[in-house]
Amino acid sequence: MVTASAPGKVYLFGEHAVVYGEPAVPCAIDRRARVTVERRADDHLRVHAEDLSLDGFTVEYGGTTGGDPDVDVPQSLVEAATGYVDAAVEQARDAADAPDAGFDITIESEIPLGAGLGSSAAVTAAGIYAAAEELGTDLSTDEVAERAYSAELAVQEGNASRADTFCSATGGAVRVEGDDCRSLDAPELPFVVGFDGGAGDTGALVSGVRELKNSYDFAADTVAAVGDLVRSGEDALAAGDLEELGELMDFNHGLLSALGVSSRSLDAMVWAARDAGALGAKLTGAGGGGCVVALDESEETETALRYLPGCEETFRAELDTEGVHVE
Numbered sequence: 001m002v003t004a005s006a007p008g009k010v011y012l013f014g015e016h017a018v019v020y021g022e023p024a025v026p027c028a029i030d031r032r033a034r035v036t037v038e039r040r041a042d043d044h045l046r047v048h049a050e051d052l053s054l055d056g057f058t059v060e061y062g063g064t065t066g067g068d069p070d071v072d073v074p075q076s077l078v079e080a081a082t083g084y085v086d087a088a089v090e091q092a093r094d095a096a097d098a099p100d101a102g103f104d105i106t107i108e109s110e111i112p113l114g115a116g117l118g119s120s121a122a123v124t125a126a127g128i129y130a131a132a133e134e135l136g137t138d139l140s141t142d143e144v145a146e147r148a149y150s151a152e153l154a155v156q157e158g159n160a161s162r163a164d165t166f167c168s169a170t171g172g173a174v175r176v177e178g179d180d181c182r183s184l185d186a187p188e189l190p191f192v193v194g195f196d197g198g199a200g201d202t203g204a205l206v207s208g209v210r211e212l213k214n215s216y217d218f219a220a221d222t223v224a225a226v227g228d229l230v231r232s233g234e235d236a237l238a239a240g241d242l243e244e245l246g247e248l249m250d251f252n253h254g255l256l257s258a259l260g261v262s263s264r265s266l267d268a269m270v271w272a273a274r275d276a277g278a279l280g281a282k283l284t285g286a287g288g289g290g291c292v293v294a295l296d297e298s299e300e301t302e303t304a305l306r307y308l309p310g311c312e313e314t315f316r317a318e319l320d321t322e323g324v325h326v327e
């Protein structure tokens with residue numbers, strides 16, 4: 001039996017535009033997904049997803065004798081539970097050259113689902129690493145990142161960049177531009193996260209931006225402007241200039257709003273953070289609902305978000321330099 005974990009992340013800048021080859025800077029945070037994997041005698045998968053709905057559920061399926069999942073919950077929930085896990089297992093089987101390996105899998109996660117904190121990448125990276133390890137194959141961090149990217153790309157039907165998966169595999173602050181993925185030195189970043197309790201569908205939101213970009217030149221220009229902003233943001237990050245980072249985060253939120261991926265509650269949390277004196281605030285990840293990230297060294301933003309109707313949870317997040325590893 002092997003347990004591996006991987007971190008979630010916030011985007012300092014560049015989500016969505018990164019899908020079209022612009023640079024982005026995601027930062028791993030101290031909230032992790034843990035995946036425990038035990039080899040079975042048969043070729044089935046048994047997935048126990050504690051945090052997937054209010055009560056969590058267990059599903060057993062697959063294999064040559066298996067077929068459909070054997071659970072009494074809506075098919076959409078089963079698919080949501082199994083998509084990334086299936087893809088992770090497929091990658092581990094391929095890496096270990098064990099196409100018929102079956103597993104009992106338990107997922108425990110501190111990362112809210114579909115909220116822009118990269119739960120899918122964390123579950124996928126931890127799942128691949130744990131399952132390969134259980135099959136006796138030790139994968140390097142880069143191999144996990146590469147395979148986790150392939151898995152997300154398949155589940156999100158082509159709508160994915162390398163950013164989430166590379167960040168979750170390596171930890172820390174990273175810069176991703178197309179195939180070029182590298183780690184960055186980062187100063188202490190006082191992240192505050194606000195969560196509206198909702199979720200967005202990453203694949204659908206990415207498709208929406210793609211359509212806008214293909215329909216209007218000014219939408220394509222907006223995507224390119226995000227890229228310019230990220231290049232300025234990298235300099236501010238290297239200089240440790242938190243004021244400029246905040247200003248650029250505000251600008252980035254405006255451009256994401258223009259691309260149609262913000263929401264009323266995300267905007268309300270962003271404004272509450274700014275009114276409380278945050279250096280900057282923006283939505284993080286795919287959007288539609290979920291989380292915002294603000295920069296504030298003081299307690300003011302957390303306090304403001306705690307009392308904001310529509311903000312379900314707020315917490316301080318630390319940069320986490322630990323990528324995927326065995327527990």
Ligand SMILES: Nc1ncnc2c1ncn2[C@@H]1O[C@H](COP(=O)(O)OP(=O)(O)O)[C@@H](O)[C@H]1O
Binds near residue numbers: 082118120202285286
């Ligand atoms: N704790 C978990 N257990 C099982 N699957 C999970 C868990 N967390 C995330 N996932 C998978 O990731 C999906 C959410 O990923 P996504 O829509 O990309 O949002 P995000 O990555 O921003 O959290 C879920 O629908 C599910 O398939």
Ligand SMILES: C[C@@](O)(CCOP(=O)(O)O)CC(=O)O
Binds near residue numbers: 119160
């Ligand atoms: C919108 C996007 O840039 C980030 C999605 O992040 P998340 O799954 O919402 O955490 C898509 C991607 O880069 O794959």
Ligand SMILES: [Mg+2]
Binds near residue numbers: 118119120121164202
């Ligand atoms: Mg995701």
